[in-house]
Amino acid sequence: MRITGTFLDEISFDIPHQNWGREEWDCDFRAMKAMGIRRVILIRAAAGNFMTFPSKTIGSRGTFHRPPEDLVEMFLDLAEKYEMEFFAPTWHSQPGNCIDWSKAQYREEIAVNRELLDELQERYGRRRAFKGWYLTHEVCSNQPGTVELFRELGSHAKKISGGKPTLISPYFAGVKAAAATLDVNAPVLTPEAHAAHWNEIFKAISGAVDIVAFQDGHVGYAELETYLAVTRNLADRYGILCWSNIESFDRDMPWRFPPIKWEKFLWKLESAEAAGITEGITFEFSHFMSPHSMYPSAARLYDQYCRWCALPARSRMFRDDF
């Protein structure tokens, strides 16, 4: 069980920005590579008034700043320099992190994003590192529109790109979901109820979505393995590859969010392994696991993980010259 991929959350809505330029990102990709990361996933094409690239599709739907740097191009350049795979994102056109899954709204989400997928393919489709698609929407259960959204966007993305793989990263409707979504009424699904919802979803999106990597932070540590095993079995049944999104930030602390405690991260790695999952991605390296993070404890998490993998990589020596 290894972390082989990370999200790129440079275009963020709730994670502070690190204000890196190309030079700093180059350093960070080198650190990723040294830790075994070979896949980077841009989490969303835009957030608020900010875009990752000067997109006609997005720019025509509100007031957006022209990005001082085309992040898609920059990340593709670095992915090629370090021989990594880049996954291109879609966009959450509704404000906030959740949308009202009314017919009209998910229809609009699909229409906007079909156009965005075409624009991304046209601008960047020929780049060597462009290896897959990430469908940005985060869901936890079979609400109206869920399967339509992923089936239509996944199929379209594959069709226009010669079948490049598509990835989604849902979350478990677990005991921490209410806090995470700031919705006190968020229902909790038992592993059985979770399985019922996702059996329907996987059945319907099979063929359009190739890989699923559930966020692993919304359930208790002791029950994570059960949720992951149930999910992995269902994914196998429908021919969907199952990874785990092993979150590297800590959901149990009074502020959102510091890097996670190593032992929690280790427990989640062990739970994924016990559930028969062999590959992990993380949200996300640069803030929460990087030697360059604005949070120094992220550099220590990097060291702990590298020790556990018996990798020589090591963040700069611990300061002891006082």
Place this chain on the structure above:
Amino acid sequence: MRITGTFLDEISFDIPHQNWGREEWDCDFRAMKAMGIRRVILIRAAAGNFMTFPSKTIGSRGTFHRPPEDLVEMFLDLAEKYEMEFFAPTWHSQPGNCIDWSKAQYREEIAVNRELLDELQERYGRRRAFKGWYLTHEVCSNQPGTVELFRELGSHAKKISGGKPTLISPYFAGVKAAAATLDVNAPVLTPEAHAAHWNEIFKAISGAVDIVAFQDGHVGYAELETYLAVTRNLADRYGILCWSNIESFDRDMPWRFPPIKWEKFLWKLESAEAAGITEGITFEFSHFMSPHSMYPSAARLYDQYCRWCALPARSRMFRDDF
């Protein structure tokens, strides 16, 4: 459009302290100078039980700790060493950040602060770097007492100091004001309503207040230019110099406050420039833009800004020795 000044928030009520001594402040003033800052503005004379200097005026009005270092003297020393201008503050004698603008209260604010202005003039008036006054109270509209407070304190400050310029830094009653003031009922003023309020205020305080620099963080990015242009036009009409207080902290994040995303800061610089404003101050350098900040992303903001200005200044090299 350049940042030529910064607040000094060492005496803070909601920003964590960095625990710097004179040696660390000296380093930080050197970094300010290298970025083009030539003006420092002490934000308030006291906060809670803590004073920036051993003030008779303030000390007689509650229980205060005797400051281990006279910060006014220290900042004047450093301003002289680095050839900067120092603006001396007034004091918010009421608890919290907002006061009930009832007649009695603003009368008391005026009385206390006239005495404080005299004390500051007597203690520090002859210092070479002492170049102006900052009237600490933060307002957004024409409430009872607003014009009396600024007119009386501004006139008094100028009279006793041979006409040294006076500065205020109000905030826009924008969409983010409710969150900022923790007052869910804070009214939002459209640019037109804002203009109506400030036409009255500027008319009344003209001659007593020389410079206005609105905090630019309480409105949406897309509407900032409009609010700034309206304000600059009004200020011109009444002979008040209009700067912008380009906040270097991010108001959109889950915790209060990390350094701001460079692209947001850039957008605000561009908006001020488009509104015909040529000079900016920031709240504030040492926590949110400094190579020495407790928040490493502040050093990157410093680098991004210096690159944008084509300045050679650069924070220490990015760590890449892992």
Place this chain on the structure above:
Amino acid sequence: MRITGTFLDEISFDIPHQNWGREEWDCDFRAMKAMGIRRVILIRAAAGNFMTFPSKTIGSRGTFHRPPEDLVEMFLDLAEKYEMEFFAPTWHSQPGNCIDWSKAQYREEIAVNRELLDELQERYGRRRAFKGWYLTHEVCSNQPGTVELFRELGSHAKKISGGKPTLISPYFAGVKAAAATLDVNAPVLTPEAHAAHWNEIFKAISGAVDIVAFQDGHVGYAELETYLAVTRNLADRYGILCWSNIESFDRDMPWRFPPIKWEKFLWKLESAEAAGITEGITFEFSHFMSPHSMYPSAARLYDQYCRWCALPARSRMFRDDF
């Protein structure tokens, strides 16, 4: 008045983890030693699903992860290397930081912790650095069960260990207690009411508890000396040694928690001294006062404290190479 001890909060519920290994902890113990710390107090044996050592007592009462490192053993090793005293903790078996002091619950707390004390004594009792016990429960007043809990656990700990000293660290039911306990109805006790409660408690636990060190962060700065003096006088009366737990984190900031402002820390040192207290411990060094903390302002607090003590110790030079 000096800081001679610190809690170890590596097993934390509300403080982010720093992800240190043995090597980093070794550096940090060296920094503690250089500052005059000669005593380390492990704050709790377990928190949530995580244990400081593979405990049969705790492990049999829920689902716990097997710790990748035995922290009790590691801290004992380092305490011996640096010639410090180690205090072993008990455990808060109820979720959260407060328990319902109903008879049943405190009886259960006592039963579990008698067993835990025996296990700790058996595993580590012969270690040279094992010099005392810390009774983990935090209380502020004479609720049902308070005296029984401390009297029974303190007596048992001393009995099985040849009379090793026992320490408690209660908190004042002051103006900041409601915010700290997240209980808006937390009653505030005046110094007189506080004295009435603690006269009863000290009378009852005298002989079972040897040392009391109140957390000093729940009252206003101006009233701290009074609360401390009242407490110290009562402790003297009942033959209990009185220290102060001088918190090194700041309770007045919008996020929980940054390192404290040096002047606040200084005021609390002065208040303890004025109350006739000569020894202090802090919660806690490694996050809030250490040159190695994830919060760079902690390194500055370390420097300020060392300057105040005229100690040569100094965190690494301030970065000025921008």
